[in-house]
Amino acid sequence: MGVESTATGRRRHLMGASAIVLCAVVIGVTDAARAQIFNLPTIRPPADIPEAPAPDTAAPPALRGPTLQALPPPANPAPAQRPAPPPAQAAQPQLMLAARYGSNLPQITSGLHWRIYPVKPDTAGVFRPLKEERTATPVISLPPGNYVVHVGFGLASATRTVQLRSDTREIFEIPAGGLRIHGRVGDARIPQGQVAFDLYPGSQFEPGDRRVLAQSVAAGDVILVPEGTYHIVSRYGDGNAVVRSDIRVQTGKLIDAVVTHRAAIITLKLVSQYGGEARANTQWTVLTPGGDVVKESIGAFPRVILAEGEYRAIARSDDGERPYERTFKVVTGVDTEVEVLAR
Numbered sequence: 001m002g003v004e005s006t007a008t009g010r011r012r013h014l015m016g017a018s019a020i021v022l023c024a025v026v027i028g029v030t031d032a033a034r035a036q037i038f039n040l041p042t043i044r045p046p047a048d049i050p051e052a053p054a055p056d057t058a059a060p061p062a063l064r065g066p067t068l069q070a071l072p073p074p075a076n077p078a079p080a081q082r083p084a085p086p087p088a089q090a091a092q093p094q095l096m097l098a099a100r101y102g103s104n105l106p107q108i109t110s111g112l113h114w115r116i117y118p119v120k121p122d123t124a125g126v127f128r129p130l131k132e133e134r135t136a137t138p139v140i141s142l143p144p145g146n147y148v149v150h151v152g153f154g155l156a157s158a159t160r161t162v163q164l165r166s167d168t169r170e171i172f173e174i175p176a177g178g179l180r181i182h183g184r185v186g187d188a189r190i191p192q193g194q195v196a197f198d199l200y201p202g203s204q205f206e207p208g209d210r211r212v213l214a215q216s217v218a219a220g221d222v223i224l225v226p227e228g229t230y231h232i233v234s235r236y237g238d239g240n241a242v243v244r245s246d247i248r249v250q251t252g253k254l255i256d257a258v259v260t261h262r263a264a265i266i267t268l269k270l271v272s273q274y275g276g277e278a279r280a281n282t283q284w285t286v287l288t289p290g291g292d293v294v295k296e297s298i299g300a301f302p303r304v305i306l307a308e309g310e311y312r313a314i315a316r317s318d319d320g321e322r323p324y325e326r327t328f329k330v331v332t333g334v335d336t337e338v339e340v341l342a343r
Contacts, residue, residue, distance in 0.1 A: 092141040095162065096169040097133075099151055101252040103173060108153060109136045111224060116140060117148040119161065154178075154224020155213055178254040179223045179247065183234055185261050186333040190236060192219045194305075197259070199223060200231040203246045227251045234259040237305025239286075240294050262308040265335040267301055270315040270324065272342050279342065283316040306330045315340045 097114055100107045116131040130147070131140050142164055149170065150159045156176035162168065183195035199214040210231070214223050227249055234243045241263035249255055268286075269278040278300040286295040286304060288311060295304045307330065314325045326340045 092143055093164050094167045095140045095142055095147075095149075095164055096137070096167070097140070097149065097151070097172070098137045098169075099153065099158070099172040099174050101173070102175055105252050107136075108174065111153055112136055113152040114138055114140075115150045115152075116142070117150065119146045119148055156224055156226040175227045175251040176224055177227055177249040177251055179225060179230070179249050179257060180220060180254060181217065181223075181232060181234070181257045181259060182219050183236055183259050183261060185236075185263060188333065190219065190261070195219050195234060195236045195259075195261075197235075198233040199225075200233070201228070202231060203229055204231040204244050205246075222254065225249055232257065232259060234261065236261045236263055237265075238295070239263075239305045239307070241305050241307045262332040263305055264308070264330050264333060265303055265305050266328070266330060267303050267335075267337045268297075268313055268315070269301060269337060269339045270317060270342055271339050274339055274341070279317055281318040283318075285314045287312045287314065308332045313338060313340055315342070317342060 095116075098107060099112055112134065114131075114133040114135075115129040117127050117129055121127050127148075131142070133140065144165050147162050147164060148159065149162050149172075151157060151172050151174070153174045153176055156174050158172045158174050160170065160172065162170055179199070181197045183190035183197075197214075197217040197219075198212050199217060200210045200212055202210060213225070213230075217223060229246060229248050232245050232247055234245070235241070236243075241261050243259050243261055245257075245259055247255060247257050268284050270282045271278055280300045281298065282300060284295075284297045284299075284302050285293060286306070287293055288309070294306065294311065297304065310327065310329050312325060312327045314323050316323045321342070324340050324342050326338065328338045
């Protein structure tokens with residue numbers, strides 16, 4: 001019955017398993033259990049043949065002994081086999097790039113920005129760069145195919161479609177030059193930070209509106225532009241000291257332009273007597289003789305940079321008294337204080 005119960009328990013535990021596993025369980029039971037399963041009579045051996053002794057259910061002697069010790073490693077173990085390296089991929093063709101100012105002009109050695117685009121946009125309809133380099137002569141490995149190469153050199157640029165089948169060298173021509181601008185009042189150079197420049201294409205005398213190419217350029221900065229004529233707007237301070245001038249840029253040359261302003265720095269003071277203390281929290285308005293407002297500010301010592309000419313200063317104190325005013329004249333390069341008497 002113990003064997004039968006074991007077989008039955010195994011059948012219940014292995015329900016749903018494959019037929020091969022089920023057969024293995026049935027073959028492992030005794031003859032009596034098999035007869036009950038298949039409704040067959042029990043087969044007994046003849047009287048002259050003794051029954052086989054019951055098997056010893058105890059563990060074999062070999063398994064009762066002490067724990068087996070691990071065998072020592074061989075004296076010269078065979079080296080572990082490493083997987084074979086993957087097959088080398090075919091080398092991609094190389095695209096070698098360079099740029100120069102013109103066919104008979106020197107090579108450009110800095111300031112270049114290269115971008116490589118596919119000839120077709122992506123699924124979103126956008127052209128995204130595949131590679132970018134900022135060296136003068138990059139060497140780029142790409143799969144064979146067609147590409148659009150764009151090189152930027154400041155505000156100048158060039159674009160070309162390249163067919164890449166094997167190693168290819170492409171030289172781009174960018175007819176451009178550099179422009180560096182400074183401001184000056186008389187013989188004195190205007191310090192950096194007090195003057196800024198806007199750059200427009202074409203001459204100031206040409207009709208039509210133009211979009212600004214570079215805005216608020218600091219003095220001494222180099223602007224890289226295509227060869228041609230440009231219109232400079234120079235702003236000294238935040239008043240009315242504005243000068244417009246034209247300049248021509250030549251290929252492969254750095255042009256140093258100096259814009260001369262006829263202006264001066266004026267410091268305003270509202271005082272009870274000349275040479276006295278300035279009143280704080282004074283509201284100021286500077287007007288042209290025609291009544292146009294040039295500058296408005298608040299403070300005891302406001303500074304304003306004004307172009308050469310005549311002006312009128314109006315001061316309003318915070319004490320609620322009537323406004324005070326004075327006319328004054330600006331002389332180029334003569335920085336001065338303008339005192340307005342509060343009486």
